[in-house]
Amino acid sequence: xxxxxxxxxxxxxxxxxxxxxxxxxxxxxxxxxxxxxxxxxxxxxxxxxxxxxxxxxxxxxxxxxxxxxxxxxxxxxxxxxxxxxxxxxxxxxxxxxxxxxxxxxxxxxxxxxxxxxxxxxxxxxxxxxxxxxxxxxxxxxxxxxxxxxxxxxxxxxxxxxxxxxxxxxxxxxxxxxxxxxxxxxxxxxxxxxxxxxxxxxxxxxxxxxxxxxxxxxxxxxxxxxxxxxxxxxxxxxxxxxxxxxxxxxxxxxxxxxxxxxxxxxxxxxxxxxxxxxxxxxxxxxxxxxxxxxxxxxxxxxxxxxxxxxxxxxxxxxxxxxxxxxxxxxxxxxxxxxxxxxxxxxxxxxxxxxxxxxxxxxxxxxxxxxxx
Numbered sequence: 001x002x003x004x005x006x007x008x009x010x011x012x013x014x015x016x017x018x019x020x021x022x023x024x025x026x027x028x029x030x031x032x033x034x035x036x037x038x039x040x041x042x043x044x045x046x047x048x049x050x051x052x053x054x055x056x057x058x059x060x061x062x063x064x065x066x067x068x069x070x071x072x073x074x075x076x077x078x079x080x081x082x083x084x085x086x087x088x089x090x091x092x093x094x095x096x097x098x099x100x101x102x103x104x105x106x107x108x109x110x111x112x113x114x115x116x117x118x119x120x121x122x123x124x125x126x127x128x129x130x131x132x133x134x135x136x137x138x139x140x141x142x143x144x145x146x147x148x149x150x151x152x153x154x155x156x157x158x159x160x161x162x163x164x165x166x167x168x169x170x171x172x173x174x175x176x177x178x179x180x181x182x183x184x185x186x187x188x189x190x191x192x193x194x195x196x197x198x199x200x201x202x203x204x205x206x207x208x209x210x211x212x213x214x215x216x217x218x219x220x221x222x223x224x225x226x227x228x229x230x231x232x233x234x235x236x237x238x239x240x241x242x243x244x245x246x247x248x249x250x251x252x253x254x255x256x257x258x259x260x261x262x263x264x265x266x267x268x269x270x271x272x273x274x275x276x277x278x279x280x281x282x283x284x285x286x287x288x289x290x291x292x293x294x295x296x297x298x299x300x301x302x303x304x305x306x307x308x309x310x311x312x313x314x315x316x317x318x319x320x321x322x323x324x325x326x327x328x329x330x331x332x333x334x335x336x337x338x339x340x341x342x343x344x345x346x347x348x349x350x351x352x353x354x355x356x357x358x359x360x361x362x363x364x365x366x367x368x369x370x371x
Contacts (some may be wrong), residue, residue: 001186005029005161007356008181008190010168010204012038013045014144014342015334016196017151017162018349023194024158026353031188032160033181035167035200042277043198044314049259050142050342051235052084054110055091055101055134060364062108064347071346072142079150082143089139090120090127093239093253098134105136112136126231126264126302131241141235141257142343151345171331173208179330192356194332199277199314201335209328212367214336217315218275220284221267223259224296225307233258238299249291254299264303266296270315270339282312315339323348325365327355333367 007023009016012034023030036042052072054065069084076083091098098114105112117129152162170182171193181188197204199216226233235257240250256266273285289310296305318324318336325334325348332355334348341348351361360366 009194011196014345019352020160021155022349022353024160030160032162033166050144057104068347081150087140089235091134091237196334217272219272222308222310223263224303284310325361326367
């Protein structure tokens with residue numbers, strides 16, 4: 001069976017759903033093909049919460065996160081679903097980096113301020129701070145599961161089609177404005193295909209377009225239980241301080257947030273073992289988990305390091321940590337979100353739709369300079 005549609009999106013996670021919504025808003029027909037069932041936990045978009053963190057130094061990211069904030073609010077108003085909990089976010093650790101971040105935020109019109117470690121511990125008694133804390137009040141967490149539902153609902157209201165359990169078997173570029181996308185039951189003929197396949201990106205299109213190196217890792221944060229119900233919990237990022245020997249056991253910066261009903265999510269960032277997304281064991285690597293438990297014992301007096309539930313997810317990362325948002329002929333690619341992309345989701349959807357229309361992404365996200 002042959003089906004014609006203006007745009008095919010491959011991958012119905014956060015980025016694919018946002019791209020579908022942006023395409024549908026422009027009046028084009030769009031079909032979203034997803035190999036797994038709706039709500040699966042095999043990729044990078046599942047889970048209840050993500051950080052909405054505006055602590056960036058690059059102007060491109062600050063512009064993108066400001067746009068995303070407006071688009072999240074618009075989507076919440078349209079769907080009647082709360083998507084952001086602006087409980088604030090604390091950044092601590094590497095003070096020179098925090099000074100640069102605050103200056104960049106001020107230039108971008110994003111409010112933030114420094115607190116002494118003593119003042120921060122008085123306010124957030126469940127956490128320990130050794131140096132000044134950069135507090136961003138208009139930040140917090142995204143209700144990630146709700147966001148996926150809202151993106152899909154808004155796209156479907158504009159006649160986007162979502163097809164789950166629909167694996168792409170072949171993708172053939174037949175011309176500048178023609179791509180054939182084959183599944184087990186149909187062949188889709190389209191002028192543009194947007195690939196948001198996460199950990200499966202290289203497997204799907206590695207032989208069609210030349211992508212920068214993408215590394216897929218299995219990450220293993222965990223939800224920890226609190227020792228008291230009366231504590232206030234902001235979202236948080238903690239960067240190691242150079243030259244502090246007692247921090248030598250760290251694997252990477254730490255991130256986390258309260259996930260209501262599940263605990264406080266705490267995790268290393270982007271240092272899990274390299275995996276094939278089709279051959280994961282979902283088992284936490286022992287040494288990294290032991291180090292995470294040590295970190296929680298040392299830095300979170302409000303958490304019980306012995307009561308936790310491990311989480312397994314994938315990161316698909318570039319060497320720089322910057323995203324790939326680019327077009328190769330009729331194939332548009334959104335990939336390499338490197339564990340920090342979710343907050344930008346609706347803005348990334350807009351960029352992917354623009355790319356399909358021939359509008360270039362910001363240079364930082366274009367692929368050639370990474371090849």
